Amino acid sequence: MSEWLNILLRSAGLFALTLLLVRLIGKRLTSRLTFFDLVTGIAIGVIVAALSLNMVQNFAGGLVALAVWTVFPALLYLLAIKYKAVRDILQGKETVLINHGKVLEDKLLEARLTPEDLLGQLRKKNVFNFADVEFAVLEADGELSALLKREKQPVTPKTLGLDVGRENVPQTVMLDGVVMDEPLAAMGLNRRWLHTELAKAGVAPENVFLAQVDSLGQLYLDLFDDAIQVPKPRARERVYANLKKCQADCELYALATGNPEAGKMYAESARLLEQAVRELESLLTR
Numbered sequence: 001m002s003e004w005l006n007i008l009l010r011s012a013g014l015f016a017l018t019l020l021l022v023r024l025i026g027k028r029l030t031s032r033l034t035f036f037d038l039v040t041g042i043a044i045g046v047i048v049a050a051l052s053l054n055m056v057q058n059f060a061g062g063l064v065a066l067a068v069w070t071v072f073p074a075l076l077y078l079l080a081i082k083y084k085a086v087r088d089i090l091q092g093k094e095t096v097l098i099n100h101g102k103v104l105e106d107k108l109l110e111a112r113l114t115p116e117d118l119l120g121q122l123r124k125k126n127v128f129n130f131a132d133v134e135f136a137v138l139e140a141d142g143e144l145s146a147l148l149k150r151e152k153q154p155v156t157p158k159t160l161g162l163d164v165g166r167e168n169v170p171q172t173v174m175l176d177g178v179v180m181d182e183p184l185a186a187m188g189l190n191r192r193w194l195h196t197e198l199a200k201a202g203v204a205p206e207n208v209f210l211a212q213v214d215s216l217g218q219l220y221l222d223l224f225d226d227a228i229q230v231p232k233p234r235a236r237e238r239v240y241a242n243l244k245k246c247q248a249d250c251e252l253y254a255l256a257t258g259n260p261e262a263g264k265m266y267a268e269s270a271r272l273l274e275q276a277v278r279e280l281e282s283l284l285t286r
Contacts, residue, residue, distance in 0.1 A: 179194065
């Protein structure tokens with residue numbers, strides 16, 4: 001057998017074997033690499049390359065080495081799931097770099113990081129002033145986690161004391177000009193509704209590249225022709241405006257009517273509408 005054919009067959013067999021062995025290790029190598037994962041991957045690659053090119057005289061010994069570098073890490077990962085001490089050895093421990101706004105120089109040295117490294121990691125988190133950080137932790141995988149000081153944190157509905165409704169995942173109802181019936185049905189809609197909304201927006205169905213419907217039934221469009229400006233959905237604003245108008249009308253009727261019972265009814269309706277507007281305001285005006 002010629003040398004090139006021998007290398008081809010050996011490489012194909014090792015490729016299939018390596019694929020099987022890597023699957024045995026799991027998805028860890030392809031997600032977040034620790035230093036141990038990196039060393040394991042390099043060792044497996046070197047062994048496979050040496051065996052493929054027939055650089056190892058004892059082929060069986062090379063297979064044993066490949067099995068060791070595959071099976072042993074898989075066993076260590078299983079042990080790491082159960083025992084923290086093994087996890088600390090394989091993955092390392094997290095390191096606090098900033099504590100209560102103070103940079104810990106000794107921890108930076110321990111993590112082998114320079115001040116420029118720390119500032120660069122913070123900038124990746126959209127933090128450009130280290131004084132804004134309450135805590136910063138270097139995770140075991142080398143990723144920096146930062147917690148801003150309370151006064152520097154973004155405002156959320158919870159901090160404002162607002163109760164907002166649950167937001168559902170938008171459904172893609174058109175993709176590359178093709179209507180997708182299953183997501184439409186999941187939203188309780190149909191093709192007639194979709195074509196009606198497209199007609200309101202003045203858009204032809206064949207010009208729609210992507211269309212999504214949010215939890216309030218608003219349709220968002222992206223067209224093949226980017227020069228065409230698509231009007232933004234105004235369903236929330238219209239609902240909010242109609243509620244406010246109904247509230248104002250009820251207040252006006254309560255003042256204008258000469259019937260005390262009718263005035264009382266209109267005043268109560270205005271109060272209920274005001275309460276509904278107050279509860280829905282954060283949802284309808286964002």
